[in-house]
């Protein structure tokens with residue numbers, strides 16, 4: 001019987017015999033940030049086990065609230081910082097060199113085809129864009145990962161979602177994933193891995209694939225996975241060139257993690273995106289999705305462009321392309337947060353930051369900040385935000401505030417109009 | 428092993444997410460105890476008052492996909508420091524469910540028909556649950572009725588409950 005991507009990865013990483021359906025797998029990387037890691041560190045210290053399994057496989061960033069906004073967040077940073085120093089963890093990214101974890105770590109080449117990765121963060125599924133098995137876990141799993149380099153998972157079952165058809169102009173990976181979640185529901189893939197495949201995914205940049213995989217967890221999935229191909233190799237090349245004689249050789253070695261033709265899936269879903277329109281969420285659940293034009297005219301107080309979903313250079317370019325030479329509505333606060341320092345730098349060089357500022361946007365440093373209602377753009381009760389992030393939960397960006405999830409393009413059009421619109425619109 | 432018996436808090440809604448269980452604004456706390464006052468603060472459920480309705484409750488009975496959303500273990504911790512060690516639902520989000528067992532707590536799934544019956548017969552009345560783990564049975568009881576409901580739990584999860592969680596277990600085995 002053939003195997004899926006996740007099954008192949010599990011079979012090369014298994015430690016010991018499975019316990020019923022539970023498999024213990026060896027980890028290639030453990031990612032850490034300052035919100036979920038300090039409690040794990042404190043617990044390890046309390047247990048007299050302040051050790052790490054392999055400092056070279058632990059990657060650490062301070063990203064959620066950066067710079068610290070108060071003494072408590074400063075303490076979280078301090079605990080993480082001194083732990084990383086104590087254990088000589090080289091890949092530690094502090095303010096000035098940091099970025100939102102799921103944008104930063106791929107940039108550094110830390111996610112690779114066939115890897116097993118955990119992090120105390122639900123959007124760890126993003127790294128599946130590289131053909132890795134990457135799963136968000138809680139603090140206890142993280143703690144054991146740090147200490148022992150292993151994690152327990154149920155043997156993965158997979159769903160294959162084939163994205164087919166002709167993606168219309170002005171419609172993006174964000175619209176595709178919103179439409180997928182709208183279709184299968186917030187628990188449509190619970191306990192499962194989603195393999196995203198098909199010609200539309202094959203044609204996507206790594207950035208777009210990350211947007212796609214980023215929101216797999218919004219359908220309950222353990223991980224979203226794209227198949228490694230030349231796009232993957234080219235993105236990673238500067239980090240892997242010393243390991244392979246040529247890109248072709250790298251691709252050949254990654255191909256062992258492609259699924260077998262006769263792999264068994266719980267479901268194979270064909271998702272035709274021909275005729276797909278820009279999407280937006282309308283409730284407090286990410287599967288409450290409709291074409292953005294059906295929300296046309298919904299006034300917004302803030303437009304937020306950023307996060308691990310849509311804060312990458314490709315996203316900023318799309319939004320800036322729309323904003324160029326225009327001003328955002330006076331009734332809107334525009335906030336843009338480039339996802340990493342290098343994206344920020346590149347956006348300055350390309351004139352993108354200038355465009356945002358000319359349009360009336362506030363540009364913040366890289367941080368999660370407003371995405372989880374922590375800093376840099378928290379909403380007031382009763383306010384409405386059109387946001388390129390991934391969660392519209394009640395209270396997510398501020399108690400009593402409403403979030404509409406949209407693509408960077410729809411966010412830009414909305415900022416100009418002052419109300420939700422997927423295109424230039426004059427009332 | 429933790430205590431899995433006590434009075435029930437019924438939450439008659441599906442898809443209750445981790446932001447509702449413990450809002451992100453409290454994730455800056457570095458101790459579990461500090462989360463105590465904020466459990467379910469943002470729950471959107473008609474008539475629910477997080478300040479008073481949790482008092483004295485040790486078991487939550489709810490609907491499908493409980494604990495969806497973020498990976499924050501603060502959600503089970505917020506339950507734990509409030510003395511709630513058992514959540515019974517139609518289904519759970521993966522990370523939340525794993526976090527519960529990793530902490531030595533229980534997330535038990537019951538079929539929809541069974542839960543429908545329990546909501547019909549018990550919700551709105553003072554209800555007590557006793558979990559007989561060895562026998563894999565839950566006993567629901569109010570002034571009028573008693574029902575014994577079987578449940579299943581994987582061997583691995585039962586081991587986590589018995590040993591007090593994943594850190595203890597992993598340290599002993601790997």
Ligand code: SF4
Nearest residue numbers: 100307308368371372
């Ligand atoms: S940007 Fe938002 S969703 Fe992404 S890691 Fe940060 S808080 Fe989580």
